[in-house]
Amino acid sequence: AGLLPMLEQAIDMGMDVVNGLHEYLRDKAELVALAQKRGVQLIDLRYPKSQRSLRCWTGAVRQARCRKIAVLGTDIIAGKRTSMQLLCAAARKRGIHTEMIYTGQTGWMQGIRHGFILDATPNGYVSGELEGAILNCWNESRPELLLIEGQAALRNPSGPCGAELLLSADLDGVLLQHLPGRQYYQVCPSLRIPIPPLESEVALIRAYGGRVLGIALNGQGLSPEALGRYQQQLQQRLQLPVCRPLEEGVDALLDWQQLFGHIEKG
């Protein structure tokens, strides 16, 4: 409610407004009228697509012949999209033609060109919209590597996400984002629902037939020393690359040579 006067002021100053909330600007008659008068755009990112424009899954995603890697998370607000952005930059620096698929409104705001808003999509069309976004990207720019943003968390009971990406996106592998310093799921805090051990999340991905390529750690709540120790121990325990993207970049996260054998530089 306190937002409305600010929005009116912004529109009055001639600014377009991009809205990432589940509440829509187009439903507010006074804002719509003002926007028309000032000739500015109101963009409701989470407004549902029309029924007719939603796509069903057909398996055509397999025609996108590039490496496809999803970034999934053990909890929400964990840094999945940031790790994806860092990976994209690292891959491009190596000369790998890389694109990203957004699945949330922030990815769109960051300028990622292909994707869809997963949480606003009717459940029965999630796999099809995911496939469609991948195909749009493939058809437009023929990347070698496609990074796909995961949403929510594998097992957060307020809204799990993972199965669709693991089953419907023709993935080559998964990067798993984890916050060792967080004990309970981000959901009503009084519930104190423990985040399961990382090993069991890796096992869940494998139970779907997925391949975990590496683990990205968010150091929130841990000292640099504690994070470093955790990283070492985890790497030994899982026998997988484990990295701290914000502290050391993501270059160690993928076996680039194995995934893109043609690379000579880098």
Next chain:
Amino acid sequence: AGLLPMLEQAIDMGMDVVNGLHEYLRDKAELVALAQKRGVQLIDLRYPKSQRSLRCWTGAVRQARCRKIAVLGTDIIAGKRTSMQLLCAAARKRGIHTEMIYTGQTGWMQGIRHGFILDATPNGYVSGELEGAILNCWNESRPELLLIEGQAALRNPSGPCGAELLLSADLDGVLLQHLPGRQYYQVCPSLRIPIPPLESEVALIRAYGGRVLGIALNGQGLSPEALGRYQQQLQQRLQLPVCRPLEEGVDALLDWQQLFGHIEKG
């Protein structure tokens, strides 16, 4: 398109029309006008709820202090809802106060009173709507046993379903519906995507922390003898109750005494 004249005729004869399709009757002006004239109802079961009426998951589902069992499937169109209906009847016959939660339009049409249309619900609200339906049912009738209809299939790439029920419904267990005579997923047939071994589906449910209580077999495509042999072998291999609901009922599917220790009859 061929349906429209039939619908017009039905409305003209004074019949209400219940529509389970993703295409809505309320969008067809001529039908709406005719329905108004005749005073009949047009019900679009899959029409999305208004944004404001959708619920977020809060954990309140734990307040529904009854046994909660979901029926999940290894493929779509496998008999999940039918097994649930048979289980409901069997439980009621034993004197267990049992209710059901529908998650698809057919369950609503069959007269199940609480539920929601999972495939038409925006992904971010599936867990909350599921919780809300369970709480509505609990508040209204305080059942001892609540059976929850699964949608789609655990790993059909055209639209997997399972995680929300396993994580957000405070389940006590899962019944898994399976068709041993079907080799490939029901999806574009030319894709020939094999249905994974049943053991790996049980393992997936367990990877979510779920408990498989029993397996219900749909005999489609198998001779009675082949189905019987499969049942025997599976039961030995999994050490779980396995039954053929259509051939022998579902009474053997649950350890009723263990789940409802107070039962004396039955």
